[in-house]
Amino acid sequence: MDLSSITPALLLASLMVAATPILLAGIGELVVERAGVLNLGVEGMMITGAIFGFAATIETGSPLVGFAAAAAGGALLSLLFALLTQIALANQVASGLALTLFGLGLSSLLGQDYVGLKPTPTPSFNIPLLSDIPFLGHVLFSHDLMVYFGLGLVAAVWALLKYSRAGLILRAVGENHDAAHALGYKVVRIRILAIMFGGACAGLGGSYISLIRVPQWTEGMTSGAGWIALALVVFASWKPGRVLLGAWLFGGVTVLQLNLQAAGLAIPVEYLSMSPYLITILVLVIMSADKSRAPASLGRIFHASG
Amino acid sequence: MTGTLLSIRGLTKAYPGVVANDSVSFDIGAGEIHALLGENGAGKSTLVKMIYGLVKPDSGAMQMRGAAFAPPEPRAARAAGVAMVFQHFSLFDALDVSENIALGMEDPPPLRDLAARIRTVSEEYGLPLDPYRTVGGLSAGERQRVEIIRCLLQDPKLLIMDEPTSVLTPQEVGILFETLNKLRDEGTSILYISHKLEEIRTLCDTATILRLGKNVGTCDPRETTARQMAEMMVGSELQTPKGAGGTPGAVMLDVSGLSLPAPTKFGTALKNVHLRLHAGEVLGIGGVAGNGQDELLAALSGEIRASRDAIRLKGQDIGHLGPTARRQRGLLAAPEERLGHAAAPDMSLTENALLTGAVREGLTTNGFLRWGKARDFAETIIKTFDVRTPGPDNAARSLSGGNLQKFVIGREVLQRPEVLVVNQPTWGVDASAAAAIRQALLDLAGNGTAVLVISQDLDELMEVADHFAALNEGRLSDTRHTGDLTIEEIGLMMGGAHDGMEVAHVQA
Numbered sequence: 001m002d003l004s005s006i007t008p009a010l011l012l013a014s015l016m017v018a019a020t021p022i023l024l025a026g027i028g029e030l031v032v033e034r035a036g037v038l039n040l041g042v043e044g045m046m047i048t049g050a051i052f053g054f055a056a057t058i059e060t061g062s063p064l065v066g067f068a069a070a071a072a073g074g075a076l077l078s079l080l081f082a083l084l085t086q087i088a089l090a091n092q093v094a095s096g097l098a099l100t101l102f103g104l105g106l107s108s109l110l111g112q113d114y115v116g117l118k119p120t121p122t123p124s125f126n127i128p129l130l131s132d133i134p135f136l137g138h139v140l141f142s143h144d145l146m147v148y149f150g151l152g153l154v155a156a157v158w159a160l161l162k163y164s165r166a167g168l169i170l171r172a173v174g175e176n177h178d179a180a181h182a183l184g185y186k187v188v189r190i191r192i193l194a195i196m197f198g199g200a201c202a203g204l205g206g207s208y209i210s211l212i213r214v215p216q217w218t219e220g221m222t223s224g225a226g227w228i229a230l231a232l233v234v235f236a237s238w239k240p241g242r243v244l245l246g247a248w249l250f251g252g253v254t255v256l257q258l259n260l261q262a263a264g265l266a267i268p269v270e271y272l273s274m275s276p277y278l279i280t281i282l283v284l285v286i287m288s289a290d291k292s293r294a295p296a297s298l299g300r301i302f303h304a305s306g
Numbered sequence: 307m308t309g310t311l312l313s314i315r316g317l318t319k320a321y322p323g324v325v326a327n328d329s330v331s332f333d334i335g336a337g338e339i340h341a342l343l344g345e346n347g348a349g350k351s352t353l354v355k356m357i358y359g360l361v362k363p364d365s366g367a368m369q370m371r372g373a374a375f376a377p378p379e380p381r382a383a384r385a386a387g388v389a390m391v392f393q394h395f396s397l398f399d400a401l402d403v404s405e406n407i408a409l410g411m412e413d414p415p416p417l418r419d420l421a422a423r424i425r426t427v428s429e430e431y432g433l434p435l436d437p438y439r440t441v442g443g444l445s446a447g448e449r450q451r452v453e454i455i456r457c458l459l460q461d462p463k464l465l466i467m468d469e470p471t472s473v474l475t476p477q478e479v480g481i482l483f484e485t486l487n488k489l490r491d492e493g494t495s496i497l498y499i500s501h502k503l504e505e506i507r508t509l510c511d512t513a514t515i516l517r518l519g520k521n522v523g524t525c526d527p528r529e530t531t532a533r534q535m536a537e538m539m540v541g542s543e544l545q546t547p548k549g550a551g552g553t554p555g556a557v558m559l560d561v562s563g564l565s566l567p568a569p570t571k572f573g574t575a576l577k578n579v580h581l582r583l584h585a586g587e588v589l590g591i592g593g594v595a596g597n598g599q600d601e602l603l604a605a606l607s608g609e610i611r612a613s614r615d616a617i618r619l620k621g622q623d624i625g626h627l628g629p630t631a632r633r634q635r636g637l638l639a640a641p642e643e644r645l646g647h648a649a650a651p652d653m654s655l656t657e658n659a660l661l662t663g664a665v666r667e668g669l670t671t672n673g674f675l676r677w678g679k680a681r682d683f684a685e686t687i688i689k690t691f692d693v694r695t696p697g698p699d700n701a702a703r704s705l706s707g708g709n710l711q712k713f714v715i716g717r718e719v720l721q722r723p724e725v726l727v728v729n730q731p732t733w734g735v736d737a738s739a740a741a742a743i744r745q746a747l748l749d750l751a752g753n754g755t756a757v758l759v760i761s762q763d764l765d766e767l768m769e770v771a772d773h774f775a776a777l778n779e780g781r782l783s784d785t786r787h788t789g790d791l792t793i794e795e796i797g798l799m800m801g802g803a804h805d806g807m808e809v810a811h812v813q814a
Contacts, residue, residue, distance in 0.1 A: 165414070172398050172409050179396035182360065183410050184380030296399060 006259045011252075012139040016147050017213060019251030021046070021205040021222075023150045025229035026236075026243045027157050028201025033233055034161065035194035036174035036297035040096025041081055042202050043226025044103020049074040049203025050210035051107040054114055054217045063122040067146065067207055074203020075196045077103055082195040086188045089301050100226070108219045115217055122146070122212050146208050151244075153201070158240040170194065174295035177302040187302050202226065228277065235284030238295065242287065250280040311336040311495045312357070312375070312464055317366035319352050326352035328519040329366060334464065339486060339496045341506040341527060344516035345539050345736035350499050353516070354466055357497070358390050359383035370463075384412055387463035391453045391470060399442035403452055406441055410456040428455050431485045442572065446595050447478045454485070465489065466497045471505060475594050476764070476797040483509055501737065502765070503532035517541055540738050554772070555585030556620075558756040559606075559637070559725045564616040564625075566605055568780075574598040576605060579782045581775065583725065583756040588747065589785065590771025591760045593800050598780040599760045600642065603729045606758070607639030608632045619725065633665050636724030640714050642733060642760075644707065648714040651703040655695065658702050659684035659717055666721040683720075691716035692742065708739035715743050719750055726750060729760040744770050764796060776800045 025042050032039050052073030057066030081099050084090040122144050130141040161167040170190060173180045177187045206222055214221060228250060236242035253276040261272055316329040326349045334340045344350045355361040357368065359377030368375045370386055377383035380390075397406050404421045408414040415423070421437035428435040433451040441452060450470060457465055467486075471479045486496055486509065500506055506513055506527045513527040515538045523538055564579040576598050583589050593599060604610040606617065608629035617625040619637050629639075641647045649658045660680045664670050669680045684698035691712040695705055702710055715731055731747065732740035747770055751757045760777075761767050767774060768788055775785045776799035783799045 165408070168401075168405055168409060172401065172405075175398040175400050176396075179398060180409075182380075182392060182396040184359070184384075185409075293400075 006256075006263060009135050009138045011255055011259065013143070014255045015248060015252040016139070016143060017251070018254045019247040020147050020150045021208045021213065022225050022229045022232060022250060023154065023244060023247035024146075024205035024208065025202040025226060026232040026247060027150075027154050027240060028198035028205075029229055029233045030236070030238060030240060030243055031157060031161075031170070031201075032194050032198035033298055034174045034238055034295055035170050035191050036177055036295050036300065036302075037085065037191050037195055038092045038096065038299040039078065039081055039099070039195060039198060040093060040230065041078070041099025041103065041226075042198075042229050043222060043224065044100035045074040045077050045199050045202035046103075046206030046209075046222045046226045046229075047107040047220065048077045048103045049206035050222060051111045051114070051217065052203065053207025054119055054210040055110065057119040057211055058114060058117055061120050063120055063211055066119070066211055067204060070203040070207030071200040072203070074199040074201070074206065076199070077106075078195050078199025078202070079192075081199075082192040085301070086192055086195070089303060092299050092301070104220060111217050111219065117217065119211050119215050121215065144212055146204070146212065149204075154240050154244050161240070171295070174297055177297045177300070181302070191302075202229070205229070228280070231281060232284065234294075235281060235288045237288045237293075242284070246280055246284050249283055250276050253279050309336050310334070311371060313369045314353075314357075315367050315369070317353065317356060317363045317368070319349075319356060319361060319363050325519050327356070327363070330516065330519070330521045331366075332514045332521060332524060334495050334497060335512070336463075336495055337490055337493045338511040339490055339498055339509055341510035341513035342497055342499045342516065343501075343503075343506065343513055343535060343539055345738070348516040348539070349519040350516055351468065352519075354390070354468060354497070354499065357383065357464075358388060358466065381412065384460060387461070388466065389457035389460055389462035389464070390466040390468070391450065391457060392468055397441050397449055397452060400440065402438050402440050403435060403444075404437040406452055407437075407456045407459065411460060423459060424455060427458055431455075431458065431488065432481060433485060447474050450474070450482075454482075458489075462494060464495045464497060466499075468499045469501070470498070471500065471502060475800050476793055477801065478594075479505070503527075503535050504765070506535070507532060515539055536737055540736075542738075554587040555754060557582050558585050558620060559583040559758070560618040560621075561606075562616065562618075564605060564612055566601060566610060566612060569601060569604070569610060572596075574601055574780045576601050577780045579780075581782060581785065583758055585724075585756050586751055586754050587773065588751045588757045588759060588771045590767030590774045590788065591758065591777055591782070592762065592764055592767050592774060592796065593777035595762055597777045598782075599729055599762075599777060601780070602777065602782075603639060603641055603727060603760060606637070606727045607641070608637075630665055633662070633721075637727070638662075638666075638718045638721055638723040638725070639727040640718045640729070640731070642729040644710050644714060645703065649702040649710060652701055654701055655688070655693075655698040655705075655713060656681045656684045658713070659687060659698070662717060663721055687713055687716040687720055690720065691746070708735040711735050712739055712743060715746065719746050723750070723755055725756045725758070727758045727760070730762065731759060732761075732763065732766060740766070764793070774799075 025046055029039065029042055049070035053066040053070030056069030057063050077099065081095055084095045085092050124142060125145050127141040131137040161171060169185055173185060173187050173190050181187050209222055210217055232243055232246045236246050257272040257275050261269055310333045312334045315331050317327050318329050319327045330353060342350050352361060356363050359380045359382055375386060377386060404417050404424060407424060408417060408420055414420055424435060424437040428451065433455060435448065435451050435455060441449065470482060474482065490496060498510055510527050512524060513535065514524045515522050515535065517539060525535065527535065561579055561581045564576055566576040568575040574597060579602065581589065605612050608627055612625040614623045614626045619635055624632055624635060645651045650661065660669050660675060663683055667683050669676050669683065681698055687693065688695060688698060693713045694709050705713065711732065715728065718726055731743050735743065744766065747757050747759065759767065759770060771788050773785045774788045774791060776783045776796065778800060
């Protein structure tokens with residue numbers, strides 16, 4: 001075993017990359033759940049985003065167009081969920097599960113012609129001067145744009161929920177939809193928008209896997225990242241800062257266990273592979289033991305009366 | 307009074323199968339307190355929702371100060387100067403007071419400025435309130451203040467209040483009335499919806515009475531007796547419940563030193579509760595909601611177990627027994643929440659009759675259900691208590707509040723209880739159904755059953771109870787004879803013998 005092959009700077013830098021897909025999907029789902037909707041279709045929306053983004057990048061040669069297409073694809077699929085649950089008043093748990101199955105099926109159908117192709121690489125974005133700082137520059141300031149976009153999005157969602165009127169209304173809708181309706185807020189419209197935002201974020205997260213992390217297309221390549229994002233939101237007690245923390249933790253352990261595998265640690269590979277899931281959930285469970293609770297209207301069907 | 311503020315002409319709104327409002331017309335004068343009276347289902351809330359822009363009328367028109375007024379949504383109504391305090395508060399538990407108030411305003415200032423304004427306005431109107439407290443932890447009276455201040459910050463011309471006093475102590479009612487009178491003197495009109503006729507007589511200038519969606523008359527409540535108004539509401543003569551006036555017998559239920567921790571985060575701990583209930587006696591327990599009523603009922607029914615000797619039924623220790631064992635021994639209970647606690651909403655009336663009647667009515671054999679007998683039992687309840695429903699196969703959810711309440715009370719009464727505990731037996735029930743339920747409780751006591759009535763409606767307790775005690779913060783006051791009590795004394799008992807509104811703060 002040779003642990004000296006693991007360099008901290010490289011480890012931390014790849015942690016940021018490994019965390020980005022679930023960070024994007026998680027922050028989107030957080031907004032959806034704060035609006036009182038439980039969308040279990042994150043996995044389906046991620047994989048749909050992955051193939052939309054991959055296909056668009058192959059066809060146009062531009063990763064930027066790819067990411068836009070991924071967001072649109074995720075949002076489009078989530079619109080189906082929105083129609084089912086907000087207009088047809090279908091059960092959210094069943095609709096969300098169906099969305100995941102549908103997304104997985106749809107993506108493998110769309111992806112048949114793209115197996116084995118290589119997408120245009122996304123340029124890395126070295127921030128001038130900052131990226132020249134030893135160690136820190138490599139860890140923090142020499143990533144692709146999506147990493148920074150993800151971090152910016154977490155900060156924006158946090159500020160929006162805490163300080164803006166739109167955020168207050170969103171929280172109010174998630175907390176007590178009947179009261180929000182009585183005050184004249186458009187519960188269904190707000191929720192549909194939140195669901196679409198969540199879909200777009202999940203799509204982006206999925207395409208980050210197919211365009212940057214793995215850069216290729218294989219069926220079911222998100223391999224449960226959507227479910228981790230869902231768990232992340234719950235165990236992060238619906239707080240954006242903790243979603244970030246949880247995503248980093250998950251990304252960190254993932255990268256570390258890969259490195260340990262490569263270094264030939266004498267622990268069976270299976271244990272190492274399951275460790276990111278176990279450790280992330282364990283830490284978040286311990287953290288969520290405080291008094292914060294779910295939005296009170298989470299998962300309840302809103303039926304406007306009179 | 308200077309002229310008309312809002313004039314309503316021929317408003318009609320029909321829902322499938324029912325006409326909620328049938329060409330209702332009346333005027334609300336500027337600077338008057340106008341009462342809107344009616345039984346459940348008379349169409350009061352539909353009418354109010356039309357004024358507030360939540361529901362669009364099928365036909366008819368409204369005029370505000372002579373200009374046409376047809377708000378398409380609450381926002382427009384608020385812009386025109388209409389504000390509303392809801393019956394079931396439209397508040398968000400997880401948000402704080404200032405956030406809740408900001409949500410009800412069109413163009414709220416930044417939260418810090420708003421907090422300052424909340425403090426100013428709340429002190430000006432004698433309704434102290436801390437803008438940074440989380441609403442989930444406030445008492446019912448304080449929650450109502452949040453709603454009222456939310457309205458006042460928008461300088462309303464018309465303030466609509468839907469059953470505002472149903473959750474308040476007498477002292478809190480006094481403070482509310484002072485606030486409302488002050489508002490009237492400043493020229494604000496108030497549309498005041500209530501069942502409580504005596505309140506309307508002391509507060510209101512004009513009363514409009516609705517029955518089955520129609521305006522059946524306008525009167526001056528100061529010159530009309532409560533009985534006359536009640537009869538206009540019901541459309542027939544009202545029966546006043548009469549007690550049999552029997553002498554109390556042996557001690558049936560003896561609770562001594564009952565203490566229980568709060569079952570939930572927002573629950574109340576019971577602290578050293580003592581009471582004695584005799585055969586043929588009706589004991590009324592008053593108190594503001596959230597002072598341990600639900601917990602007391604749960605402890606007596608057996609939903610929460612207590613220590614073995616804290617509760618004794620006919621001399622036997624039953625504190626450790628569950629609800630079924632207690633039912634077998636003759637202690638029956640009907641909780642407050644009709645849908646979800648007293649009855650399973652999506653199950654039929656027959657199934658609901660089975661759920662509590664199985665033991666005492668013999669509706670099961672060897673674990674198998676006897677559907678025929680259960681159905682007969684449900685039909686007996688429906689017939690005896692005049693429950694208006696097409697039949698026992700209907701889901702509990704489909705019944706109106708008053709009818710379902712008659713069903714859940716009747717279900718216990720017909721099981722020949724030796725001790726019956728009920729919580730809020732006539733909550734949200736109209737006058738005639740309430741009278742029928744109260745009469746049934748009195749008849750039961752007349753036949754020797756010991757009855758414990760927990761209620762927030764003091765008039766009800768004064769009407770049915772021989773003895774009165776009050777719950778405050780989980781402590782039960784001494785038991786007093788109802789005949790000797792004044793409203794002031796009751797208020798003090800309910801406030802834990804501190805004075806007035808500050809009680810909640812002092813003990814919080």
